[in-house]
Amino acid sequence: MTTQPLRVPQEERTRAMRARLLEATVECLVEVGFSGTSTTLVSKRAGVSRGAQVHHFPTKNDLVVAAVEHISTSRGDELASTLAEAPTGEGRTRAVLEILAAHFTAPIFTAALELWVAARTDPQLSEAVQRLEQRVGRQSHQLTADALGVDGAAPGTRELVQATLDLVRGLGLANTISDDAKRRARILDAWAATLDAQLPRTTPTQGV
Amino acid sequence: MTTQPLRVPQEERTRAMRARLLEATVECLVEVGFSGTSTTLVSKRAGVSRGAQVHHFPTKNDLVVAAVEHISTSRGDELASTLAEAPTGEGRTRAVLEILAAHFTAPIFTAALELWVAARTDPQLSEAVQRLEQRVGRQSHQLTADALGVDGAAPGTRELVQATLDLVRGLGLANTISDDAKRRARILDAWAATLDAQLPRTTPTQGV
DNA sequence: TAACAAACAGTCAAGCCTGTCGGTTTGTTG
DNA sequence: CAACAAACCGACAGGCTTGACTGTTTGTTA
The missing domain is CATH 1.10.357 (Tetracycline Repressor; domain 2)
Known part of the structure; x- marks a missing residue:
């Protein structure tokens, strides 16, 4: 908050990661529909590991609501x-x-x-x-x-x-x-x- | 075709069974949506064994198209x-x-x-x-x-x-x-x- | 620099769904 | 009545999804 980050701030990484996942979610919804939009598929689509995905959106509902x-x-x-x-x-x-x-x-x-x-x-x-x-x-x-x-x-x-x-x-x-x-x-x-x-x-x- | 059936004709049984399954399918679609409408659930809803269901509609697609x-x-x-x-x-x-x-x-x-x-x-x-x-x-x-x-x-x-x-x-x-x-x-x-x-x-x- | 927390990675188990399969009952036909 | 076919039944295997869990990397902070 008060100090200046030197490398890549965590806040920025989080923001970017979430944005990528949400964009991928929208793409999946369009291409394979809601039921076809599995968290695994979204992860692949976003080029994100499943671990990272589940870290930012613990449940599928969290992802979808976002x-x-x-x-x-x-x-x-x-x-x-x-x-x-x-x-x-x-x-x-x-x-x-x-x-x-x-x-x-x-x-x-x-x-x-x-x-x-x-x-x-x-x-x-x-x-x-x-x-x-x-x-x-x-x-x-x-x-x-x-x-x-x-x-x-x-x-x-x-x-x-x-x-x-x-x-x-x-x-x-x-x-x-x-x-x-x-x-x-x-x-x-x-x-x-x-x-x-x-x-x-x-x-x-x-x-x- | 030419003789009169004595008991319950197969044709009639089939017709009734299919009708029950299709009605149950519509009910499931309304209540749990398309993705929630599993063949198992439709069978239960219709009061039909899974074996009978699959006999009349071999694949899920057959059921849904019908x-x-x-x-x-x-x-x-x-x-x-x-x-x-x-x-x-x-x-x-x-x-x-x-x-x-x-x-x-x-x-x-x-x-x-x-x-x-x-x-x-x-x-x-x-x-x-x-x-x-x-x-x-x-x-x-x-x-x-x-x-x-x-x-x-x-x-x-x-x-x-x-x-x-x-x-x-x-x-x-x-x-x-x-x-x-x-x-x-x-x-x-x-x-x-x-x-x-x-x-x-x-x-x-x-x-x- | 050392300690901590967050971000990131991949594996595992439990549950569900679909389609297949062997077996049983019931109606049809010769 | 005998033989056959259709209707009907329940169990099983394979595939997929979700959420949990252990470990690793990276950034933050004292």
């Missing part, structure tokens, strides 16, 4: 940064929908999906997922409303924004079964038209 | 019968949405969700799920369009119906994480209003 937190913050950050770059003016609504759809078909969403489904039948996991997903949900709602240029708290608007998020979630789920980009694009086109017709815009067609 | 087909037809039948009873006239749209939402939060949907997610990382399962889900998808689209009293093939209408189905799918997924009926009801209210405003009704307010 992965939930990791994925949760990753999703929030990613959504915030991509939505921040959404264009304003003409076609703004459609662009935002495109960003949302991309997010809900990305690997990080797939990993989250695996954890959601696993959490349904795992009390400990469920607690972590529920707590963090609530936060991500609020954050997504706020970010989306802002990106659309509407008041996310207004009575009618609120529900349409939530419906939008639930729609892209549904599209994301459908995407894992069979990828159909054309179908998705058509639906998003229609949805964008609907939103533009229904949402009371505060900044209808305004450049920055 | 379960996919079982669930697939169950979903289609259930949706068809409930949507057929949807009221016409005032509030028809909202009533149809309610039925859809109920379907996508029912146990049978949960079981299907488990299989979808598992199929993502299991080629054999994926083949079965993809093939059957396509059929259910078409069927759902047709049934929903009919229940709403619209032409499901019309250019603009088609996308709105599909969006509706994707929306309730997303709501169903969210429901597995945390049940929030109030939130769901508000969203469906808003979406019903939107649909009524956007859909070109052929039979706006007509009793049978």
